[in-house]
Amino acid sequence: xxxxxxxxxxxxxxxxxxxxxxxxxxxxxxxxxxxxxxxxxxxxxxxxxxxxxxxxxxxxxxxxxxxxxxxxxxxxxxxxxxxxxxxxxxxxxxxxxxxxxxxxxxxxxxxxxxxxxxxxxxxxxxxxxxxxxxxxxxxxxxxxxxxxxxxxxxxxxxxxxxxxxxxxxxxxxxxxxxxxxxxxxxxxxxxxxxxxxxxxxxxxxxxxxxxxxxxxxxxxxxxxxxxxxxxxxxxxxxxxxxxxxxxxxxxxxxxxxxxxxxxxxxxxxxxxxxxxxxxxxxxxxxxxxxxxxxxxxxxxxxxxxxxxxxxxxxxxxxxxxxxxxxxxxxx
Amino acid sequence: xxxxxxxxxxxxxxxxxxxxxxxxxxxxxxxxxxxxxxxxxxxxxxxxxxxxxxxxxxxxxxxxxxxxxxxxxxxxxxxxxxxxxxxxxxxxxxxxxxxxxxxxxxxxxxxxxxxxxxxxxxxxxxxxxxxxxxxxxxxxxxxxxxxxxxxxxxxxxxxxxxxxxxxxxxxxxxxxxxxxxxxxxxxxxxxxxxxxxxxxxxxxxxxxxxxxxxxxxxxxxxxxxxxxxxxxxxxxxxxxxxxxxxxxxxxxxxxxxxxxxxxxxxxxxxxxxxxxxxxxxxxxxxxxxxxxxxxxxxxxxxxxx
Numbered sequence: 001x002x003x004x005x006x007x008x009x010x011x012x013x014x015x016x017x018x019x020x021x022x023x024x025x026x027x028x029x030x031x032x033x034x035x036x037x038x039x040x041x042x043x044x045x046x047x048x049x050x051x052x053x054x055x056x057x058x059x060x061x062x063x064x065x066x067x068x069x070x071x072x073x074x075x076x077x078x079x080x081x082x083x084x085x086x087x088x089x090x091x092x093x094x095x096x097x098x099x100x101x102x103x104x105x106x107x108x109x110x111x112x113x114x115x116x117x118x119x120x121x122x123x124x125x126x127x128x129x130x131x132x133x134x135x136x137x138x139x140x141x142x143x144x145x146x147x148x149x150x151x152x153x154x155x156x157x158x159x160x161x162x163x164x165x166x167x168x169x170x171x172x173x174x175x176x177x178x179x180x181x182x183x184x185x186x187x188x189x190x191x192x193x194x195x196x197x198x199x200x201x202x203x204x205x206x207x208x209x210x211x212x213x214x215x216x217x218x219x220x221x222x223x224x225x226x227x228x229x230x231x232x233x234x235x236x237x238x239x240x241x242x243x244x245x246x247x248x249x250x251x252x253x254x255x256x257x258x259x260x261x262x263x264x265x266x267x268x269x270x271x272x273x274x275x276x277x278x279x280x281x282x283x284x285x286x287x288x289x290x291x292x293x294x295x296x297x298x299x300x301x302x303x304x305x306x307x308x309x310x311x312x313x314x315x316x317x318x319x320x321x322x323x324x325x326x327x328x329x330x331x
Numbered sequence: 332x333x334x335x336x337x338x339x340x341x342x343x344x345x346x347x348x349x350x351x352x353x354x355x356x357x358x359x360x361x362x363x364x365x366x367x368x369x370x371x372x373x374x375x376x377x378x379x380x381x382x383x384x385x386x387x388x389x390x391x392x393x394x395x396x397x398x399x400x401x402x403x404x405x406x407x408x409x410x411x412x413x414x415x416x417x418x419x420x421x422x423x424x425x426x427x428x429x430x431x432x433x434x435x436x437x438x439x440x441x442x443x444x445x446x447x448x449x450x451x452x453x454x455x456x457x458x459x460x461x462x463x464x465x466x467x468x469x470x471x472x473x474x475x476x477x478x479x480x481x482x483x484x485x486x487x488x489x490x491x492x493x494x495x496x497x498x499x500x501x502x503x504x505x506x507x508x509x510x511x512x513x514x515x516x517x518x519x520x521x522x523x524x525x526x527x528x529x530x531x532x533x534x535x536x537x538x539x540x541x542x543x544x545x546x547x548x549x550x551x552x553x554x555x556x557x558x559x560x561x562x563x564x565x566x567x568x569x570x571x572x573x574x575x576x577x578x579x580x581x582x583x584x585x586x587x588x589x590x591x592x593x594x595x596x597x598x599x600x601x602x603x604x605x606x607x608x609x610x611x612x613x614x615x616x617x618x619x620x621x622x623x624x625x626x627x628x629x630x631x632x633x634x635x636x
Binding site: 153175296 | 483484567581591598605613624
């Protein structure tokens with residue numbers, strides 16, 4: 001690697017790190033402004049909706065207990081400083097430290113999200129490969145019709161249908177609960193359907209484009225079998241663009257846990273979120289929003305940092321950017 | 332290549348704005364147009380079904396009594412009666428007609444989606460236009476903001492907004508609308524850049540057209556289909572998001588019929604009354620599918636030939 005390439009890479013990595021830090025700070029600030037800038041609302045939330053019955057002294061006592069008598073900018077700076085140390089305050093509803101509440105609820109969600117991701121990968125890649133490989137037009141048409149269906153089905157409805165079929169009609173899996181692998185299967189399928197649809201859609205269009213490229217023709221002309229062209233040549237090129245939606249996929253699994261864990265009455269960060277919203281428990285809601293943003297930004301950062309290793313063009317192309325409107329020659 | 336052929340080629344790639352020269356030409360043109368629309372639709376039964384479904388929904392939202400004479404809030408039969416000719420969707424746990432509840436819920440669910448789309452499309456369009464048209468620091472500022480908004484999963488951002496605004500259908504709709512602004516702004520911005528740098532706009536400018544004329548005669552007609560596609564897509568995601576939030580219990584309080592809440596109302600009767608969750612959920616899924624199908628018609632295959 002030459003010196004010039006090295007400095008390009010360093011600039012690329014530093015740029016990505018700075019961008020990630022900025023997005024995280026801005027997401028924290030945004031969620032703070034949304035959730036904390038309505039003071040009357042906050043006191044009603046702390047007391048459980050009875051702010052009107054309180055005397056002036058009671059209100060000011062609550063305000064000083066929760067630090068609400070400070071101006072908004074001071075509270076923002078204080079809370080930002082504490083958040084940097086992993087302290088997101090005390091839950092209004094349970095009076096417990098928010099960080100512990102959120103941290104405790106992560107492992108069960110990771111279990112169904114991880115299994116769901118596995119399912120999504122298998123189904124998404126399987127559908128994309130089968131659809132671009134099928135010899136019959138009707139079969140590939142049928143397979144390509146699945147992803148739009150997958151994104152259109154409301155996941156709360158899908159979860160309830162799965163319970164009807166696989167817990168009541170044919171009792172294979174339990175309808176609710178947190179014990180073991182068996183109870184995680186249906187929630188994981190519920191999370192996997194929209195995710196696999198996204199993967200299948202992206203990968204199928206990438207494969208179709210790649211298979212139409214001259215290098216695919218060259219490989220065929222040199223006598224490579226159809227599956228070799230598809231897997232060795234087209235797939236490698238189609239998978240790269242699909243990597244860029246990793247953040248979206250992981251964020252989607254996390255967000256999907258709110259509905260899924262409610263449907264299957266499972267413990268986890270989604271259930272914590274749903275009950276925090278119901279109780280208008282502002283500190284917990286903010287912590288979840290910031291946590292989701294951290295996960296999204298981290299996944300994207302990892303993809304951004306790994307990408308130049310897989311595709312070196314990303315660093316060099318950025319420096320030799322074309323003008324926005326290329327002027328055609330000879331006019 | 333001479334200058335005039337370049338301009339002609341550029342204009343040829345844009346939709347024809349020229350008027351037919353004579354009356355016969357006009358008649359032939361409309362006849363041909365109707366025939367081409369019919370053959371376009373005949374090849375796309377899914378699109379026809381989607382349009383019919385949306386029209387039925389709009390009718391149900393405007394005049395629910397066209398479809399059912401039954402009161403959605405009154406018990407009319409035994410609790411949890413299975414679907415039959417008298418009650419096509421069956422009855423719920425206190426004997427209310429489920430079909431009447433779904434039909435009467437259309438106004439609330441569709442109205443909420445319309446409010447969300449109005450907020451998301453208007454604000455998103457303004458931001459996207461400003462960013463794409465002005466460029467420079469405005470563009471940079473708007474797009475950084477969009478990056479930040481997109482870093483928070485949509486449903487979580489909507490939930491935070493619902494906590495701040497309070498519960499209820501209108502607040503849920505506002506939250507979903509605000510959430511969709513970022514994505515819309517990004518799409519609109521790239522659309523503005525595409526049109527601004529297109530050959531036909533360049534050609535019109537080179538031909539001496541004033542900016543207003545370029546905007547009204549060239550940019551606007553070419554931006555309408557992408558905008559319609561965006562609205563159709565926003566409709567689908569708004570229906571999904573609003574019914575999810577109403578399923579979670581943040582929408583209208585009972586007994587108001589709202590699609591997501593109807594599905595949630597059947598949760599405790601999954602084993603004994605499958606229709607209470609399955610049928611209202613099917614209506615939601617079909618509506619989302621119809622919106623997505625319309626959106627696809629406006630984007631990829633939308634051109635009439």
